[in-house]
Amino acid sequence: MNITLLTSEIAIICLSLLIIILDLLLPRFETRRSLGYLAAAGVAGVFAYTCTQYGVSATVYQGLFTLDSFALFFKQIFLLAILLTLLFSFDYVEGLAKYQGEFYALLLLAVAGMMIMASANDLLTVFIGTELMTVTFYILVGYQFNSSKSSEAGMKYMILGSVSSAVLLYGVSWVYGCTGSIVFEQIAKHANTSLGMLFGFGLIVAGLFFKMALIPFHMWAPEIYEGAPTPITAMLSMGSKVAGLAVLLRMVFIAFVPMQAYWGGIVSIIAAITMIGGTVIAMWQTNIKRMMAYSSITQAGYMIVGLLSADASGIKSVLFYAMLYMFANVGVFATIIAVKKHHGSNEIKDFSGLAQQSPLLAVVMTVSLLSMAGIPPMAGFAGKLYVFSTVIEKGYLWLGLLGFVMSMISVYYYLNVTKVIYMNEPCVQKEFIVSQPLRIAALISLLATLWIGIYPGPLAELANTAARSLSIL
């Protein structure tokens, strides 16, 4: 048994426990910023360590936990997401009324859950990882104790999330009943297309689609994205979504291979509804966080389009898209936090005159939004090109065209924010403060988005290696 495969997860959990202990030892009225820096440094260390692990392909705990390049790629997305989120949320956490140290510890635990999901090779490990992530998010979503909106969001997320977890678990029990195993490789050996098996598969997929907020499983997203503290909204839209995607990819392509005949029909329809619905509703939003919620629903729709072409190039395009989606999100949410600190609210009109107050953040926001819309020099264009060209090759021409049309429509609401930033005059005349860590996170997001867009080769190569390690083809 090679326990060293779990090093990165163990390190993250130890870091979280260390932060809890240090939080107890620090004097009560001392700032908790140091704990945030400690968390960021620890995550950076773990990220550097995961870079050395590429090329490994091994399992531990009798095949229940697997580490390959595919899992590593996702783990690096999560670690980068949490690192950048920590960087831009120091100021936000200082504004919290209480339990600032625990905020960092809980965020790290959520990331540990996501990392377990990426490596899970059986249905129960998937469930444990999912629960570790979502239970932590239940707490974090309701973390603004003085805001009834946040508490309401936390309560709603807990009830809806529990229902989706129950659905997922019920599906697991059906699959176990039909195949006699929960390990992915064993399920693949015994899988058939009996009614019970299809029912179980459908329930599991519904549970995961809920986590990814795809229409028609999206109802929770706007309310909860709006009510949650902004760093948590960022982590929900980056982490929860991408972790669901990681599980879905591994499960569909290893365990449920005979189901792929049914898979194409379901996914193409859900992807189409999601792209249309997300785009159309996003146009009407006046609150930036609600708009980003619908935008993230649409983006998840683009991502699962790549699942339709069941081969390495399709998986590669999804991995590539997930990475650049993460960078674009960091840019947007960093700007939202800075503007919220300045204005105290999250309406789109609060962004007016941002170009004069903070030219850097204005550029970061614009580039990130245009990347999500898929405008050429940004990374989003390369991502959408990969995703849609692979599905068009597989004969889903209509879906590819729909994706292009929806991307063009989505430019409207993304550019609407940009218009407010550049054309309007600032409504409050006071100094606009951008803290140094937030500036660094925004800059990293900007550079990464532009670099991947102009020179996508290295990341595409890495995504390709990761996709091929899934060993299905």
Next chain:
Amino acid sequence: MLHDYANIGMLLVIALLFPFLALGASYIIQPRRPGVEKSMPYECGVDTVGTTWVQFRISYFLYALIFVVFDVETIFLYLWAIKFQQLGLAAFIEMFVFMMVLVIGLGYAWNKGGLEWK
């Protein structure tokens, strides 16, 4: 195959009938001599004073949570202790890690005043 189900079916029928038979028999043969003391809705011990619809402090929840954590630990320790000889050093260390995590949890609850009755 079907025979096995018949057994289960028999068991089900008996299980359904049994409570009715037991309660029905005592209903038929019991002597009925009601009194003031006998007809009171008591559980045990002394009579209640005042209304029984009182509210409980939320602190009970905290105690219950901490208690459940250690309950689960006890169950886990039992299994570990039974198989301790075969499991070896690794399980010994793992159990200490597990208990350390719980102790940190208890320390946290203690430090934050979760054990105080305020």
